[in-house]
Amino acid sequence: MIQTIEKRLIDGSALTLEEALLLAATPHKEELYEAAHRITRHFMGDAFDTCSIINAKSGNCPEDCKWCAQSRHYATTIEKYGLLSPEICAEQAEYNRRQGIGRFSLVASGRTASMAEIHRMAASYRAIKEKTDIKCCASLGLLSEEKLQILFDHGVTTYHCNMETAPSFFPTLCSTHTQDEKLDTIRAARRVGMRVCSGGIIGMGESMEQRIEFAFFLRSIDVYSIPINILQPIAGTPLEHTPPLTEEEYLTTVALFRLINPRAFLRFSGGRAQLSPEVQRKAIHIGINAAITGDLLTTTGSKAAEDMELARTCGMRVTNQTDWEVSYDH
Template identity: 35%
Template sequence: MTTKHALATNTLWPSLVHKALNGEGLTMEEGLSILEADQDQLLPLLQAAFQVRKHYYGTKVKLNMIINAKSGLCPEDCGYCSQSIVSTAPIQKYTLLDKDTLLAGAREALARKAGTYCIVAAGRGPTERELDQVVSAVKEIRETMPLKICACLGILKEDQAERLAEAGVHRYNHNLNTSKANYPSITTTHTYEQRVETVEKVKAAGMSPCSGVIIGMGETNREIVEIAFALRDLDADSIPINFLNAIPGTPLEHAGRTPAAKALKVLALFRFVCPSKEIRVAGGREVSLRTLQPLSLYAANSLFVGDYLTTEGQEVSADHQMIEDLGFEIELIAL
């Protein structure tokens, strides 16, 4: 049976559900079929993705909150980032926030019903002083608050990964961002391989690996499938799917918006490729998905609440209402 005929008769999606629930990997052709599906296949596709999502996560939604712990002052040239050395975007610039401010952020995460608090700092990698500050804050948060901690501090040395794990960091985020082939067109000051190496160090230290992608940076559909396969092979536990929010003053400021239907297909793709993993609809969802944001949770089981790094997110109350209106529930983290 050809892929085209399978799509026409709605038989491909059930077959992908069967494969996902039985540990069978998708082929490149099946991945491309998801991304290239006709518009009238969008709802059947999401229904199929929801069957897989429901099998592993029911109707629960994990909430995460980011604190921009260090803004700007970054020597890297990532073309999507307002904090990079090549960006002229008018953003706040400051060194690493003090411990009291990081603790206040953790309390805010609890108020927003987030189970995971993400401490993010721009830069190539943490200095020893910065690592000391993060470690001190993490230890106190772990002692006083029912939160999981995710750190995102750039490229890590092996001993730094071990220190973060010993302090109680549950998860470390280091996104692959795009395909290996597309990477040099996005960043030249570090390599795709260095990002993979950091994720491997995170795993070796005993932290849960979080690694994802930014859609809309000139990649082809084939490259989107390739990065989904790469994250599957890397065994990332949590996969944030970002959609480029083209910020004026960055090299990618003129990149087009990812249409809502395409964004939903991407989320479905990652659910089928990494069926048991946390798929998080992340930065840029408000820009790409717009009024179709609720549909994203039929494939994804996690999202960020509040603002991102230098861009604003949807109102937290709107996210809570969206989850309630879907008949879903916020997952409370058990430590």
């Protein structure tokens, strides 16, 4: 069955929901992993994309996302501060570029950014562009087309807005905004000319069937850069006692995301420090072909040099020439 499905995908067909559910249940996990590896190499080659982020504004978020340490609804020990200066942002961007990282994103807590904050962010991007040729991304919540146009005009080429989880599961985790509002932001970002990066978090209590639903949802909105975070339960949040995923659950999820989204960059993201080096190598072999590297918001990330060496030892080629195809309809 697995070989038949693999051949269909290579011939240009798309994985069906029925096939994905069958693959999730297969006892032949190694065969599934090897098929996902071959699909990765067939469609994506050996390119490995790197990016880094800076938490440009932290804490005091009015949203009630149950996984997040930055929500003001929960008593966590997260550091709280306002927008960082353009000078600090530019210094961090230059530092990351010297390490060979290809993209750099300013990330800010909160439902949205005010127009005053957008103009301050624009000044930060202008300062970054004066110092380095790193590609600029942004993750600033739910934004209007007007605000996104300002960012685009100041050098932001990619907008990040996570869908977080399956549509059937999201309302149980957040009541203060909807995935439809996130979709509005993604559509607006595309209208001004930006690429989109959108993924989410696994291990928040969702079923494997809901992870599959999530992967198909991302495919339906033509996402080609998919961060796959692993929940790192944070004391004070409603998910602090959520049991961890098993290694098999994680690796099977990576394989299924790859087969459902064969042309996407699947990106190591927050929480992966929980994985052993062996499991991280296996994940790259199966289908992970990108990484957010460095310190990741409120959880520990990985050092850039270590990540690049890890990718290379897995036969990947770390390159900055990884702008994904824009093949969606505006």
